[in-house]
Amino acid sequence: MAELDTSVQALLQGKNFAFISTVNADGSPHVAPTWVDIDGNYVLINTGLGTVKQTNLKRDPRVTIAITEQTNPYNLVIIRGYVVEQTTGPKATAQLDRLAKKYMGLEEFPDRQLASRQATLKIKPERVFTRKT
């Protein structure tokens, strides 16, 4: 496992977006922006059940994520790793609510029906690349 150093942790804890790439069933690439957080040395993503990324990562847990700082797009971290756990149910809802707090300043995610059908993807970093200019 690659260590996330403090500057990488700060980028992931900030109100920045992660562009998460996965591979589709036909072998083509997929990418989408998403909220992101960390739990110790793991990267946490929250996604709807049945989304392309959630389905792709059930089939193939390998993932690469690019994060840039919202106020300086040349401050970049790219993390390669794989999903070690997909959690659903109330724990995934609670994690989405923490993300709603961080990104929207709300106590909970407004759409409770959506919030009940989410998955938390726990990603173990294998390689970390950083560039700051």
Add this chain to the structure above:
Amino acid sequence: MAELDTSVQALLQGKNFAFISTVNADGSPHVAPTWVDIDGNYVLINTGLGTVKQTNLKRDPRVTIAITEQTNPYNLVIIRGYVVEQTTGPKATAQLDRLAKKYMGLEEFPDRQLASRQATLKIKPERVFTRKT
């Protein structure tokens, strides 16, 4: 070929970053942010010869790109397509210089040695997804 409508064109012509995803030789996903431009209905990316994305796209031209607006990260376009042409030499250098003008406000890209070893990737859009909130 999917049409790039005027709002998509505006996002691609603005000072926004494209997160370009490709598939590595081992079948794992790759993603990196990059400058972007358009030529009519084609998406243009400029990249160094021998970079991961350039090498991946020579092997498998399928590509997906996610672009968000720098000032509103919830304004999103995702484009699926494939590289129909890789151009190198003076034309690729001139295209990098146009990107340097757009993103850096400079007449040409400062590192001329780097600028001489670039490729322009011409991407034909097959599917376009937009979301604006």
